[in-house]
Amino acid sequence: MNSIFTHSRGHGNLRGGMALVKATWASWVQYRSFFFILAFGWMIQPLIYLLVWTTAAGGKTIGGLNRGEFVAYYLVLILVNQITYSQTNWTIGDLVRYGQMNRLLIRPLSPFYDTLSSEMAGKVVYMIFDLPIVLVLALILRPEMYVTPINLLAFIPALLLAWALRFFWGYWLALLAFWATRADALLALQDSLVFLLAGQVAPVALLPGALRTAAVILPFRYMVGFPVEVLTGQVNTPGLIMGFVIQTGWLVLALVLTAVFWRLGLRRYSAVGG
Amino acid sequence: MHYLRLIGLFARTSFQEEAAYRANFFLSLMYSLLNLGTGVLGVAVLFNQIKTVNGWDFAGTLALLGVYLTVGAMRNLVIGPSLEALAGMDGEVWSGRLDFTLIRPVDTQFLASFRKWRLFSLFDMALGLGVLGIATMRIHSDLTPERWLAFLIALIAGGAILYAILLAFTALVFWGPGVLFTWVFNGVFQMARYPLGLYPGWLRLVLTWVIPVGIITTAPAGALTGITSTGMLAGMIGLAIVLIFASSALFRYGLRHYKSASS
Amino acid sequence: MTVPQITVQGLSKIYRVPVRAEGLRASLKSLIKRTYNDVHAVLDVSFAIESGEIVGLIGPNGAGKTTTLKILTGLLHPTTGLARVAGFIPWQRKHAYLRQISMVMGNKSQMIWDIPPMDSFRVLGEIYSVPSSQFKQTLDELIDLLDMQELLTKPVRNLSLGERMKCELVAGLLYRPVVMFLDEPTLGLDVSMQLRLRRFLAEYNRKSGVTILLTSHYMADVMALCPRVILIHHGKLLYDGELGALAQKMAPFKLVRITLGAENGSVSREIPLPAGVEITQRENNLLTLRVGRAEAPSVTAQLLQSLPVADLTVEDPPIEAVIDQVYMEGGV
Numbered sequence: 001m002n003s004i005f006t007h008s009r010g011h012g013n014l015r016g017g018m019a020l021v022k023a024t025w026a027s028w029v030q031y032r033s034f035f036f037i038l039a040f041g042w043m044i045q046p047l048i049y050l051l052v053w054t055t056a057a058g059g060k061t062i063g064g065l066n067r068g069e070f071v072a073y074y075l076v077l078i079l080v081n082q083i084t085y086s087q088t089n090w091t092i093g094d095l096v097r098y099g100q101m102n103r104l105l106i107r108p109l110s111p112f113y114d115t116l117s118s119e120m121a122g123k124v125v126y127m128i129f130d131l132p133i134v135l136v137l138a139l140i141l142r143p144e145m146y147v148t149p150i151n152l153l154a155f156i157p158a159l160l161l162a163w164a165l166r167f168f169w170g171y172w173l174a175l176l177a178f179w180a181t182r183a184d185a186l187l188a189l190q191d192s193l194v195f196l197l198a199g200q201v202a203p204v205a206l207l208p209g210a211l212r213t214a215a216v217i218l219p220f221r222y223m224v225g226f227p228v229e230v231l232t233g234q235v236n237t238p239g240l241i242m243g244f245v246i247q248t249g250w251l252v253l254a255l256v257l258t259a260v261f262w263r264l265g266l267r268r269y270s271a272v273g274g
Numbered sequence: 275m276h277y278l279r280l281i282g283l284f285a286r287t288s289f290q291e292e293a294a295y296r297a298n299f300f301l302s303l304m305y306s307l308l309n310l311g312t313g314v315l316g317v318a319v320l321f322n323q324i325k326t327v328n329g330w331d332f333a334g335t336l337a338l339l340g341v342y343l344t345v346g347a348m349r350n351l352v353i354g355p356s357l358e359a360l361a362g363m364d365g366e367v368w369s370g371r372l373d374f375t376l377i378r379p380v381d382t383q384f385l386a387s388f389r390k391w392r393l394f395s396l397f398d399m400a401l402g403l404g405v406l407g408i409a410t411m412r413i414h415s416d417l418t419p420e421r422w423l424a425f426l427i428a429l430i431a432g433g434a435i436l437y438a439i440l441l442a443f444t445a446l447v448f449w450g451p452g453v454l455f456t457w458v459f460n461g462v463f464q465m466a467r468y469p470l471g472l473y474p475g476w477l478r479l480v481l482t483w484v485i486p487v488g489i490i491t492t493a494p495a496g497a498l499t500g501i502t503s504t505g506m507l508a509g510m511i512g513l514a515i516v517l518i519f520a521s522s523a524l525f526r527y528g529l530r531h532y533k534s535a536s537s
Numbered sequence: 538m539t540v541p542q543i544t545v546q547g548l549s550k551i552y553r554v555p556v557r558a559e560g561l562r563a564s565l566k567s568l569i570k571r572t573y574n575d576v577h578a579v580l581d582v583s584f585a586i587e588s589g590e591i592v593g594l595i596g597p598n599g600a601g602k603t604t605t606l607k608i609l610t611g612l613l614h615p616t617t618g619l620a621r622v623a624g625f626i627p628w629q630r631k632h633a634y635l636r637q638i639s640m641v642m643g644n645k646s647q648m649i650w651d652i653p654p655m656d657s658f659r660v661l662g663e664i665y666s667v668p669s670s671q672f673k674q675t676l677d678e679l680i681d682l683l684d685m686q687e688l689l690t691k692p693v694r695n696l697s698l699g700e701r702m703k704c705e706l707v708a709g710l711l712y713r714p715v716v717m718f719l720d721e722p723t724l725g726l727d728v729s730m731q732l733r734l735r736r737f738l739a740e741y742n743r744k745s746g747v748t749i750l751l752t753s754h755y756m757a758d759v760m761a762l763c764p765r766v767i768l769i770h771h772g773k774l775l776y777d778g779e780l781g782a783l784a785q786k787m788a789p790f791k792l793v794r795i796t797l798g799a800e801n802g803s804v805s806r807e808i809p810l811p812a813g814v815e816i817t818q819r820e821n822n823l824l825t826l827r828v829g830r831a832e833a834p835s836v837t838a839q840l841l842q843s844l845p846v847a848d849l850t851v852e853d854p855p856i857e858a859v860i861d862q863v864y865m866e867g868g869v
Contacts, residue, residue: 037457044461052320052472056327063323185304192308201316208322211315276666283663287649287656294651294692373612374647377640378664379632533613533628 039126042085043078043133045200050074053202054141063206068144069232073203075134075143076228081200082130084163084223086170087119119167151233154240158227161247166223168254175261193218199225205234219250280380281388288355288391302394310401313339313467328471329501333412335469338495340406342467345432345491347398353437355390361447361456367532376533383525386444387437410498417498424497424507431510432490438517439486441525448528459485466491471501486513541585542716542748543609548618550579550604550772578604579615580772588715589746591738593753593763593780597864601772602752606718609750610640623715636665638716639709643724646701647708648693654704655689658711665712672711679707682737699730706734710741719751723758735761756856770864780856787862788854791833795840796848797822811839822847 053070056062065073173187195201197215204215204225215221226243229235235243292298317339321332330338359365366372375385410417443455462485470478470488481488493510496502553573579601586592594602607613609620611627611634620627625634641647649657662672680686683703688696693704702722709717719738723731739762742749753759759766760780768776768783776783810816810826814836818825828836833851840846 033454037454040458041461044464048465048468051474051477052327052468055472055474056320056324184301188301188304188308192312195312196315201312202319202323206323207319211319276663280663283660287652287660290652290656291649369645371645371647373607373610373640373642374645376612376630377610377635377638379635379666380664 035122035125036129039082039129042082042126043130045195046074046078046081047137049200049202050141063203065203065206065234066144068142071138071141072143072145073228073232073234075138075141076145076231077199077224078134079127079130080159080162080228081224082126083123083159084166084227085123086163086166087115087122115171145232147231148233151231155227155231158230158244158247161244161251162223162227165219165247165251165254168251168258169219169223172254172257172261175258175265194220194223197221197225198223199228203229203234205229217246219247219254222247222250277384284389285352285391285393289393292393299394303397306394306398306401310343310405313343314405330469330471330499333409334495334499334501335472337406337409337413337498338469338491339467340402340404340409341429341495342491343402343405344399345402345429345436345466347395347402348433349436349440350392350398351395352391353387353440355392356385356387357440357444359390360386361444365447367447372532376529382529383441383522386525387441413499421498421500424502424504425494427507428494428497428502428510431507431514432494434514435486435510435517436490438514438521441518442521445521445525445528448532459487463487469495489513539587542588542623543584543586543750544619544621545585545605545609546583546619548579548582548605548608548620549577549616550601550608550613551616552576552578577601577772579608579769581618582769582772582774584767584774584777586748586750588748589742590765591742591749591751591763593751593759593766594769595752595759595766595860596769600769602769603720604772605769606640606720606750606752610638610718611635636712637714638718639712639714640718640720641705641709641722643702643719643721646693646705648701648704650694651692653690654693654696654707657693657704658707661708662711667712671713675711675713676707679710679741682741683707699726702726702730702734706737710747713745714747716748716750719749719753721753722751723753723755731755731757738762756860760856768860768863770867773867775863775868783863784853784856784859785830788859789830790827790854791830792817792852792854793826793828793833793837793840794848794850794852795824795826795844795846797824798845798847811836 050071050073053062053065053074054067057065057067057070060066062070173190176186197204197207197211197218198220199215201207204212204221207215215225222243226235226247230240230243314336317332317335320327321335325331360372360375361367366375376382378385439459440456443459446455462481465473465477465481466487470481470492473481473488478488489506489510493502493506497507552575554576556572556574582601582605594605596602604613608615609622609627611630614628623634623637625631625637627634647657648654649660658676662669667675680689683706685700685703685707688700688703693701696704706722722738723734726734735758738749738751741747749762751758751763764779766776766778766780766783767774811832813829813832815827816824817827826836826840837849837851841849
């Protein structure tokens with residue numbers, strides 16, 4: 001999967017961008033184009049697959065989904081992906097890399113809130129770009145979606161859990177960077193897994209045997225694909241319950257890992273003498 | 275010839291720069307392999323569900339992926355890094371060091387296009403050609419020498435078109451923030467990883483005539499599967515020549531503007 | 538009579554800058570009607586420099602020095618006027634011309650960052666088509682003069698600022714240009730490195746006859762290296778000639794600083810002074826007097842006799858003050 005930036009360049013742009021959002025909300029007009037280009041970049045992959053699958057489906061169905069349902073799936077995916085996308089890799093990673101761990105020592109919760117606030121700020125900006133585009137695309141491409149009340153009700157917790165999972169999963173991986181020098185490679189691997197198994201290449205139901213099993217077990221589907229499947233009605237009731245169980249399980253693990261690595265990191269940092 | 279010797283020196287010097295950062299090598303290796311893996315799996319997942327789409331089957335689409343990876347590697351070998359060194363985020367225009375480049379007794383466009391190499395891309399090119407090779411083994415129709423020749427012509431013409439587009443975006447930097455255009459282009463270019471036939475009709479037209487990324491990859495792969503016609507090849511060559519002349523002119527015009535507008 | 542190597546006649550560079558207004562209303566107005574201001578970066582500048590000279594181009598920030606330099610290196614096109622350097626018109630940017638000039642800037646590096654300087658030199662040698670024997674010979678000479686043998690194998694990013702400047706100078710001279718343009722070469726360097734570089738430039742100019750046009754904010758550079766200065770302010774040429782002559786013209790006086798020996802109530806006493814001598818500064822028992830140049834010796838003798846002098850120095854007025862005066866008066 002080609003990303004627009006190489007890893008190091010992406011992190012640099014993002015860091016600069018976030019600092020700008022935080023510091024100069026008033027002049028956001030100027031930097032809007034930068035963020036929109038980023039948001040556009042994240043949208044490209046789902047769009048490509050939307051186009052490919054709908055062309056492939058043609059007038060028929062593939063895996064039980066017709067053209068309109070593929071459109072609906074991917075449009076929702078774009079929005080869910082944006083909402084759950086976590087920038088902790090970059091922001092926490094920078095905190096560690098540039099030796100600002102003393103902030104963690106003095107006020108353990110403040111970096112957490114900082115990260116959170118920059119996440120929120122970023123998401124608002126990106127959504128300003130995404131929503132109109134998705135609406136326009138919906139008008140052009142004519143999605144088909146039947147949302148039952150149960151689906152809608154289940155969607156909201158699924159989405160929130162997905163965001164939390166993606167956030168904390170990214171958090172502990174970023175803290176891992178404090179220990180492992182090859183963390184960059186790990187993050188690249190993570191990106192690829194998200195791409196394959198989270199429902200971007202194809203809705204999880206359409207993945208071939210082994211991949212589908214992997215996707216159902218591993219956490220990546222529950223970061224993006226699962227809420228999308230819930231909303232578009234691709235999950236039946238037993239699947240829904242199963243999904244929530246697995247999702248919550250992974251979230252708990254992510255929280256534990258985050259706490260463990262945080263404490264380990266602090267200990268190592270203060271032992272080294274700051 | 276003087277210019278050939280210069281290219282050799284530039285490649286050698288860039289290699290030294292690359293080698294200065296060993297950690298990057300393993301990371302690049304990882305990225306390349308992951309990129310390959312996810313690309314192939316992506317195509318496999320699609321064709322696991324359906325046999326053909328608009329005349330493109332698994333083998334043909336895989337061949338196209340191979341072309342896409344190869345073209346990407348061609349770009350990242352020299353013209354990408356060189357133009358980037360001029361117009362990119364940390365580039366000379368931005369940092370004000372363009373003056374040094376302008377003062378050299380060497381054609382500026384030559385310097386801007388060939389100065390910086392990323393020899394690791396040769397590995398990426400090998401991967402791309404490897405995928406292409408494996409895919410062509412599965413292509414059921416005949417692969418005559420004519421088809422291979424057509425493929426080569428289409429590949430070179432596609433590379434030339436890509437160069438012209440990137441050069442034009444680089445030229446825009448002389449007037450303003452051209453970097454954004456390149457980012458947008460990179461996004462659109464990703465569409466070239468699938469054959470044009472897998473996209474709806476209107477998009478096919480856009481990707482052929484408005485932002486001709488589609489033909490850069492589809493035409494060479496199509497040459498192997500027999501979809502690309504001779505007329506299309508001729509059109510591609512013509513387009514490549516026209517675009518190179520146009521973007522070179524734009525580049526020189528941009529340089530003149532830069533020289534008269536800056537202080 | 539030889540033709541000067543650098544001739545500049547009536548050179549002007551005028552920019553039309555759109556007026557950028559403040560506030561919403563003004564911004565909207567500017568959308569409808571754009572007004573422009575003319576900025577004279579360089580205005581009707583003329584001078585001639587002979588081969589082998591070292592000339593200092595001085596002026597405050599934004600005076601037009603760098604613009605003039607850029608026009609002479611072919612990087613900018615002038616709005617009007619003529620210039621000829623080494624027989625070429627700079628902005629035609631003929632390769633034969635570019636091979637004969639070099640530009641070294643104190644605040645920007647032309648070295649490749651991550652590799653040893655030797656590799657950058659090699660690339661430059663090829664770019665400027667330097668024959669390999671001449672390349673080796675010139676390089677050896679420069680490295681010897683600058684005493685930088687150990688630097689050659691260290692990556693440029695690991696070098697100190699002073700060491701990097703040495704590399705920049707080598708890069709600028711390895712192809713033996715006939716004219717070298719230096720823009721703030723000693724910027725940010727410590728005093729001993731500044732001295733060393735100045736000495737190098739003077740010596741290299743003597744040996745090779747390279748013409749040097751140098752801009753600097755450090756008067757020490759100019760005073761040590763440049764027998765001749767060209768003063769530019771607001772794009773206009775205000776003075777062209779020897780620095781010493783400028784001081785003589787603008788400030789034909791000397792400063793006499795006297796430390797009076799301490800006696801009871803001596804500070805409050807009226808000081809008897811000869812005619813034409815002014816007190817410019819008085820602090821406790823430290824006096825600074827302004828005396829005409831010619832009268833300085835006799836006045837000094839008088840003061841030594843009539844006052845309880847503990848210490849006495851006679852100084853030239855600081856050149857910076859002189860130049861400041863030129864800027865303020867807009868001419869000489």
